[in-house]
Amino acid sequence: MPKKSPLKETPVGWYVLAESHELKPGEVLSRKFVGQEVVLFRTHTGEPSVVDAFCPHLGAHLGQGGTVEGETIRCPFHGFCFNTKGDCVTTGYGTKPPPKAKLHTWPTHEVNGLVMAWYHPAGGAPEWETPSLDWDGWLPTKMKSYDLSSHPQETSENSVDTGHFVAVHGYKSVETLKPLKTEGPYLTTKYAMSRHADFLGFKGGDVRAEFEIHIHGLGYSMVEAYVPQYNLHSRHFVLPTPTEDGKIDLRLGVSLLPTHLGKVNFFLGLMPRALGMSILHNMYFKHYLGDVMQDFHIWENKCYIDPPVLAKGDGPIGKYRRWVKQFYPQPQSTLATVS
Ligand code: FES
Ligand SMILES: [Fe+2]
Missing domain, CATH: 3.90.380.10 (Naphthalene 1,2-dioxygenase Alpha Subunit; Chain A, domain 1)
Structure with a gap:
C-alpha cells in the first residue's frame, strides 16, 4: 500500500535566505529557517554570514538591535561582538571573552545574487556548491x-x-x-x-x-x-x-x-x-x-x-x-x- 505521508524532513542542501541586494555591508536581517530563528549580517568588507539569532551570553536576539561593527556583529544587550566564525572577540567590558561564548554559524554561500545557507540534520559540512552563472548582458533578476x-x-x-x-x-x-x-x-x-x-x-x-x-x-x-x-x-x-x-x-x-x-x-x-x-x-x-x-x-x-x-x-x-x-x-x- 502506498503511504500517504506529509513530507516533513528537511532535505540536505543550500537554501536562499536573502537576495544579495537586501543585505548591504553593515546590515542585519532576521529570518526563520528550518524551524529556527537565524540572523544574517554582512561585514563592512562585504562578507555575508548566517548565525543563530540568540546570543550565547544571555540570549538577546541579535536581529533586534544587533549592529555590524567591522567584521563582527555586536549584541544589543551587553555589547559582546562575534566574528563570522561565531567566535566572541570582545565582551563589551574589555574583559577576556568566555571560551564558551560561541555563536552557532551556518555555512554561507553567495552566488547569482543570492545569499544561501547550508542545512544538514547532523550539522554536516557542505557537499556541493551552486554554480555561478555568467550574467553578462542579463537584466537584474x-x-x-x-x-x-x-x-x-x-x-x-x-x-x-x-x-x-x-x-x-x-x-x-x-x-x-x-x-x-x-x-x-x-x-x-x-x-x-x-x-x-x-x-x-x-x-x-x-x-x-x-x-x-x-x-x-x-x-x-x-x-x-x-x-x-x-x-x-x-x-x-x-x-x-x-x-x-x-x-x-x-x-x-x-x-x-x-x-x-x-x-x-x-x-x-x-x-x-x-x-x-x-x-x-x-x-x-x-x-x-x-x-x-x-x-x-x-x-x-x-x-x-x-x-x-x-x-x-x-x-x-x-x-x-x-x-x-x-x-x-x-x-x-x-x-x-x-x-
Ligand atoms: S546577551 Fe548578548 S551580550 Fe549579553
Ligand atoms: Fe507547475
Missing part, C-alpha cells in the same frame, strides 16, 4: 516570495512532472529534448512545449518554448527558457526555503537577456529600448508568477504518495524520487505518517 504550506521536494518535482504541464498550465505538444540526467546533487532535463501566444499578453498563434531544467539540491532550481520565434532567452528561478513545520518561503525569479523587441511585439519595437525591455521584463515576470501560482492550490492541499502510482504519460517522476533519496541521510521510512 526580478524576484517575489510567497509563504506556502509545501515542501522543497514537492516544488522541485513540478519540473519533472510533465503530465501536469498540460492539465494545470495549458501547454500543448510537450516533447522531451533531453532525457532526465543526474550527477550527484544535480539533475537536468529539457523539454519543448507550445502555448497560445497570449502568454506574453500579445495576440497571436501558438508559440513554442524550450525549457532546460537545472536543479542543484532541492532548494535551488533554475530553468533556462528560450522562445525561438522571439529569440527570447530567460532564466527562471524556483527557490523554496523551509521556514517552519510544513511551510516554505518560495522565491520566484526571472531574468531576461535583451532581445530584438520588434520580434516580440510591433509596439514594443517602437519604444526606446530600455523602456521596451523593462515593460517586457515586467510582463514576462507577471506571466511567470501567474503560471507558478496555478500550482499553489494543488501544492498546499496535496499529500505525499510514496511510492507514487504512475501511469504512461507521466514524466520521469520515478527517477526523480530515486534521486531525491540522497538528500535524506535518515531513511524516509522513519518519517511520521498519517493514514
Whole structure:
C-alpha cells in the first residue's frame, strides 16, 4: 500500500535566505529557517554570514538591535561582538571573552545574487556548491516570495512532472529534448512545449518554448527558457526555503537577456529600448508568477504518495524520487505518517 505521508524532513542542501541586494555591508536581517530563528549580517568588507539569532551570553536576539561593527556583529544587550566564525572577540567590558561564548554559524554561500545557507540534520559540512552563472548582458533578476504550506521536494518535482504541464498550465505538444540526467546533487532535463501566444499578453498563434531544467539540491532550481520565434532567452528561478513545520518561503525569479523587441511585439519595437525591455521584463515576470501560482492550490492541499502510482504519460517522476533519496541521510521510512 502506498503511504500517504506529509513530507516533513528537511532535505540536505543550500537554501536562499536573502537576495544579495537586501543585505548591504553593515546590515542585519532576521529570518526563520528550518524551524529556527537565524540572523544574517554582512561585514563592512562585504562578507555575508548566517548565525543563530540568540546570543550565547544571555540570549538577546541579535536581529533586534544587533549592529555590524567591522567584521563582527555586536549584541544589543551587553555589547559582546562575534566574528563570522561565531567566535566572541570582545565582551563589551574589555574583559577576556568566555571560551564558551560561541555563536552557532551556518555555512554561507553567495552566488547569482543570492545569499544561501547550508542545512544538514547532523550539522554536516557542505557537499556541493551552486554554480555561478555568467550574467553578462542579463537584466537584474526580478524576484517575489510567497509563504506556502509545501515542501522543497514537492516544488522541485513540478519540473519533472510533465503530465501536469498540460492539465494545470495549458501547454500543448510537450516533447522531451533531453532525457532526465543526474550527477550527484544535480539533475537536468529539457523539454519543448507550445502555448497560445497570449502568454506574453500579445495576440497571436501558438508559440513554442524550450525549457532546460537545472536543479542543484532541492532548494535551488533554475530553468533556462528560450522562445525561438522571439529569440527570447530567460532564466527562471524556483527557490523554496523551509521556514517552519510544513511551510516554505518560495522565491520566484526571472531574468531576461535583451532581445530584438520588434520580434516580440510591433509596439514594443517602437519604444526606446530600455523602456521596451523593462515593460517586457515586467510582463514576462507577471506571466511567470501567474503560471507558478496555478500550482499553489494543488501544492498546499496535496499529500505525499510514496511510492507514487504512475501511469504512461507521466514524466520521469520515478527517477526523480530515486534521486531525491540522497538528500535524506535518515531513511524516509522513519518519517511520521498519517493514514
Ligand atoms: S546577551 Fe548578548 S551580550 Fe549579553
Ligand atoms: Fe507547475
